[in-house]
Amino acid sequence: MSRSLTNIKSLFPLLQERPELVYLDSASTSHKPKLVIDAITSFYSSENANVHRGLYELSSSATHRYEQVRSKVKDLIGAQLEKEVAFTKGSTESINIVANSFEGILNEGDNIVISEMEHHANLIPWQQVCKKRKAMLRVLPINSNGDVVLEQLSKLLDKRTKLLAITHISNVLGTVNPVREIVEMAHVKSTPVLLDAAQSVGHMPVNVKDLDVDFLVFSAHKMFGSMGTGILYAKEKYHNMVQPLNFGGGAIREVSFDETTFMNYPSSLEAGTPNVSGVIGLGAAIDFVQQINLEEASAHTKQLASVLREKLLMLPFVKAVGNPIINSGIVPFVVDGIHAHDVAGFLVEHQIAVRAGHHCTQPLHKKFGLPATVRASFSIYNTEADVDKLVYSLKGLKKFWS
Amino acid sequence: VTRLDRLYDEVVKRHSSQPYHYEKRNEQGIQAYNSICGDRFDLYIDVKDRMVNTIYFHGYGCAVSKASTSVLGRVLEGRSIAEAKEICNQFLRLLKNEVIDGEKLYSEEFKSFAVVQEVPARYDCAALAWKEVEKFLAGLDSQDY
Numbered sequence: 001m002s003r004s005l006t007n008i009k010s011l012f013p014l015l016q017e018r019p020e021l022v023y024l025d026s027a028s029t030s031h032k033p034k035l036v037i038d039a040i041t042s043f044y045s046s047e048n049a050n051v052h053r054g055l056y057e058l059s060s061s062a063t064h065r066y067e068q069v070r071s072k073v074k075d076l077i078g079a080q081l082e083k084e085v086a087f088t089k090g091s092t093e094s095i096n097i098v099a100n101s102f103e104g105i106l107n108e109g110d111n112i113v114i115s116e117m118e119h120h121a122n123l124i125p126w127q128q129v130c131k132k133r134k135a136m137l138r139v140l141p142i143n144s145n146g147d148v149v150l151e152q153l154s155k156l157l158d159k160r161t162k163l164l165a166i167t168h169i170s171n172v173l174g175t176v177n178p179v180r181e182i183v184e185m186a187h188v189k190s191t192p193v194l195l196d197a198a199q200s201v202g203h204m205p206v207n208v209k210d211l212d213v214d215f216l217v218f219s220a221h222k223m224f225g226s227m228g229t230g231i232l233y234a235k236e237k238y239h240n241m242v243q244p245l246n247f248g249g250g251a252i253r254e255v256s257f258d259e260t261t262f263m264n265y266p267s268s269l270e271a272g273t274p275n276v277s278g279v280i281g282l283g284a285a286i287d288f289v290q291q292i293n294l295e296e297a298s299a300h301t302k303q304l305a306s307v308l309r310e311k312l313l314m315l316p317f318v319k320a321v322g323n324p325i326i327n328s329g330i331v332p333f334v335v336d337g338i339h340a341h342d343v344a345g346f347l348v349e350h351q352i353a354v355r356a357g358h359h360c361t362q363p364l365h366k367k368f369g370l371p372a373t374v375r376a377s378f379s380i381y382n383t384e385a386d387v388d389k390l391v392y393s394l395k396g397l398k399k400f401w402s
Numbered sequence: 403v404t405r406l407d408r409l410y411d412e413v414v415k416r417h418s419s420q421p422y423h424y425e426k427r428n429e430q431g432i433q434a435y436n437s438i439c440g441d442r443f444d445l446y447i448d449v450k451d452r453m454v455n456t457i458y459f460h461g462y463g464c465a466v467s468k469a470s471t472s473v474l475g476r477v478l479e480g481r482s483i484a485e486a487k488e489i490c491n492q493f494l495r496l497l498k499n500e501v502i503d504g505e506k507l508y509s510e511e512f513k514s515f516a517v518v519q520e521v522p523a524r525y526d527c528a529a530l531a532w533k534e535v536e537k538f539l540a541g542l543d544s545q546d547y
Contacts, residue, residue: 341439341464342410345524349406358440365440371462372440400406401415 002293005300009381011288013037022352022386027171027199027330027377029221032285036224039284043277051276052250066276069283070266073231076286077197077216078207081236086266087279090230091198092121093245094217095165097232097269098194099125101243102162103133110160111136113191115148115177116367117170120360122196126165140166142367146173146322150181157189164191168206169199172359172375173322174305174330176200179211187212192238198222199328201231202289203379204298208233220278225285229278232269239265248272292380301329301378304387308376311391317398321373329378332359335394338401340372346400350393409521410465413514417469422476426460434461434471434534436526441467443531445475449542452483459531466524470515471531477509478535483542490536497528 009015011033015023023031043065049058051066073085088094102112112126116139130137138156141149148166157164164186169176179195186193192214200206201216202223208216215238220229234242244251244262248271253261262268308331312318321332335343344356355375358365365371376390431444443461447454457475474493478486489508495501496512499519507513515528 339462339464339468341441341527342466345409345464345466345521346406348523349404357438362440371442400410 002296003291005292005296005380008292009383011035012381015381020351022350022389024352024354024376024378024382024386024390026379026382027222027375028355029227030224030379031381032224032226032281033288035288036226036281036284040226040277040281043280050273062276065283066274066279069279069286072283072286073233076289077201077231077233078209079233080209083239083264083266084233084236086232086234086242086269087274088217088230088232088269089228089275090219090221091196091217092219092230094230094232095122095194095196096125097242097245098163098215098217098234099129100245101241103129104243105241106130106133106135106162108134109136110162111138111156111158112162113138113140113153113156113164115140115166116142117146117148117173117175117361117364118165118167119171119196119198120362121198122165122167122194123363126163135162142173142175142364144322144368146170146175146324148175148177148182150178150185153182153185154189157186157191159189161186161189161191163194165194165196167196167199169197169203169328169330170324170364171199171330172332172361172364172373173324174328174332174377175322175324176204176326176328178326179213183212199330202285203294203301203328205294214238220282220285223285224288226278226281229275229282231282232266234265242269244268244271246271297380298328300380301382302327304378304382304384305329305331307384308387308390311387312394315391315394315398318394321368321370329382330375331377332373332375334370334373335397338397340374342401343374343394343397346397347390347393350389350396352390352393354390405517405520408517409524411514411517413473413511414465414469417472417511418465421459421468421472423456423458423479424460424472425458427458431459432534432538434531436463436467436530439464439526441527441530443467443471445471445531445535445538447535447538449483454478454481454483454486463530464527466515466518466527467530470528473509473511473515474531474535477511483539487536487539490532490539493532494529494536497525 012031049062051063070082194215195213197218201218216233221227251271317336340356427446431446434443441463446458448456518524518528
């Protein structure tokens, strides 16, 4: 029996401490439930030791806890093997590791395909590696609703396509991409797929086996865990290809002054002392996520987004951007004649936290002809009362500026 | 009067809705750009005989950054380079609450921007164009104008 979302807010200490806060920026980072904070605190106060190093009890227990989380991640995303899961600093680092690895197999004239809605983190690493190797970066366009133009994809994929990197959920438009169809089309052309799941894991059911993605990345802090911890999932057949971005201790088999032999994936990527407390926090965040029903959680945030879109229609001076076929809990909008930062600045005074700017997606904003947007993003702890407060404040904003 | 009323007071509202010398030019301007929020203004500064003749600007930014750029043009036009530098210095000090007691402000309108001392998130908006112009003026020293 899963935990009900009613009163779920009471599990988040920050939201309890600041009951007046209307937090609509969960796409940026989510708040953390008490059990995650407690797990991190308890690690430092009673379990602190380095992993994979000492023979004493504290160290072996820390190692055990750390490795246990690998298994929890495996279960959460439906991976086959624990060793497919590597710990990183976050989605950005995970993508950089894969991009850096592709540098070795990318030749002049090859190409990598991304989509027009990618976050800079899933754009720049590919752009830079393509530049270095004189390969092409191809961009799958989106339409004005904010959906990828799927028919274009088969034209972009060819024998020289080395990878398709695409987001699961757009961090600006809220679009949930049809990943299964996309992966199928890519695999027909023998193209592996990297899925940026930063906005989806922990918010909706995500299963790497069902989706059949070859690589998947996400960050702990967007799914109720701590900052500075993330995951790279890679199918076993790519393990020899994935190269470390950082060299150092803990990732090696044998070292001499002339040569080093490395451990296999994923240990090869985890050089230096990892963020053990962050990983343990991620473990607690997964426990938390497993207690709630993810179908219900995603339906809840999606419903809040739909209600907000409907209510914005009644404000003639506000325009929601895009209208994807499958939406998540994210709504970007603009206000006539009022800059996004002035909107956000006004909302701040009403204890409403939203994000304003380009949200690390400058090319996407260019596509819509907007230098900046305001973004409201929902999580499980938001309610319709939050939507109403936002709409009410937007009416006040109009009055303030007229 | 709320903090919001003070952040967007009559000066900021007027200068942002009807900015002074707001015009797109074909010439290459100096760019004031904040990569974090995306605000971007081009400033066209005409300097002759060690005087700031005219300042026009164009671009995209929030009410605070637009108004502060508008005030900048209004105050710096017709000033000597040395004076213009002094004015930039004063405005930027004012934003950080570093104006000395009894110091005479070059413009009464500067006071409207002092509120960013309480709203640190908006400091960059108010300082954006001023910092770039300060750099530009400093760079003129080595050149013969």
